Amino acid sequence: MTALTATYVGRFAPSPTGPLHAGSLVAALASWLDARAHGGQWQVRIEDVDTPRCIPGATEHILLQLAACELHSDGPILYQSARGAHYQAALDSLVAQGLAYPCACSRKEIESAQSQQPARHTAAVYPGTCLPAPYGPGLQGKPARAWRLNIRAVQQLKSLPTLTEWGDEALGPQQQNVAQEVGDFVLRRADGLWAYQLAVVVDDALQGVTHVVRGADLSDNTARQILLQLALGLPTPHYRHTPLVFAADGEKLSKQNGAQALDVSQPLSALNAAAAHLGLPAQSGTPRQALSAWTMLWHRI
Numbered sequence: 001m002t003a004l005t006a007t008y009v010g011r012f013a014p015s016p017t018g019p020l021h022a023g024s025l026v027a028a029l030a031s032w033l034d035a036r037a038h039g040g041q042w043q044v045r046i047e048d049v050d051t052p053r054c055i056p057g058a059t060e061h062i063l064l065q066l067a068a069c070e071l072h073s074d075g076p077i078l079y080q081s082a083r084g085a086h087y088q089a090a091l092d093s094l095v096a097q098g099l100a101y102p103c104a105c106s107r108k109e110i111e112s113a114q115s116q117q118p119a120r121h122t123a124a125v126y127p128g129t130c131l132p133a134p135y136g137p138g139l140q141g142k143p144a145r146a147w148r149l150n151i152r153a154v155q156q157l158k159s160l161p162t163l164t165e166w167g168d169e170a171l172g173p174q175q176q177n178v179a180q181e182v183g184d185f186v187l188r189r190a191d192g193l194w195a196y197q198l199a200v201v202v203d204d205a206l207q208g209v210t211h212v213v214r215g216a217d218l219s220d221n222t223a224r225q226i227l228l229q230l231a232l233g234l235p236t237p238h239y240r241h242t243p244l245v246f247a248a249d250g251e252k253l254s255k256q257n258g259a260q261a262l263d264v265s266q267p268l269s270a271l272n273a274a275a276a277h278l279g280l281p282a283q284s285g286t287p288r289q290a291l292s293a294w295t296m297l298w299h300r301i
């Protein structure tokens with residue numbers, strides 16, 4: 001284990017909505033190799049805030065799959081389900097700064113306010129119905145359901161441009177107009193659960209994560225997370241998004257479309273397949289030997 005003074009802290013943060021599949025091992029391996037190649041730490045975080053979607057036993061299954069591949073967390077595994085107090089403190093700080101506001105809209109109301117359904121986002125762009133003064137009319141007596149980030153207030157208070165720009169170590173320069181493309185996103189859901197974006201940003205900061213290496217399907221969240229970091233006065237880590245693994249039908253592998261659980265009965269084969277996807281040559285020997293060979297090669301790809 002690396003000293004606690006490591007200047008590099010990376011993480012792998014699976015959701016226990018099913019076991020790891022071939023695509024998730026690519027992300028796990030890339031984050032592990034990037035951490036090791038930088039002499040850094042690699043931490044595992046279980047993103048189980050969306051409890052209705054979590055599957056009993058999935059966490060244990062994921063940890064066994066990682067262990068079979070010799071990918072072990074430096075330090076204790078963090079469970080987001082146990083960290084509500086931290087998320088509440090972050091929301092309180094945003095509310096105190098006037099950067100978060102309660103929303104009374106149902107999903108149906110938000111969707112019906114759209115002229116067209118956005119293709120890339122699962123949720124419709126929030127039209128700003130419940131924005132408080134001076135941005136909008138506020139709740140107008142309706143009961144609050146969820147909490148949202150007031151993007152315009154964040155950009156005004158922190159003197160930020162409308163366009164959020166950042167550099168991705170794999171994808172190059174990136175930008176997103178979050179207010180226009182996503183809208184004021186949810187921090188605490190109507191069902192009382194913490195939203196993914198808030199939990200990730202709070203935990204990345206509290207764990208001291210300096211480098212986020214994850215699948216390209218999550219790249220779309222980066223601008224929202226950067227805005228939240230700036231709103232909360234937290235540092236922005238480096239970002240690298242790894243190429244996705246596609247099934248034969250061209251669909252990306254995901255638990256949602258029934259990707260097969262990763263078979264780790266032969267861990268070296270599983271690791272070799274993931275490594276090939278990252279442009280690394282196949283290795284023989286033990287998984288540990290393969291991992292150290294790829295660590296040496298990592299900076300060259």
Ligand SMILES: [Zn+2]
Pocket residue numbers: 102103104105128129130131
């Ligand atoms: Zn609303």
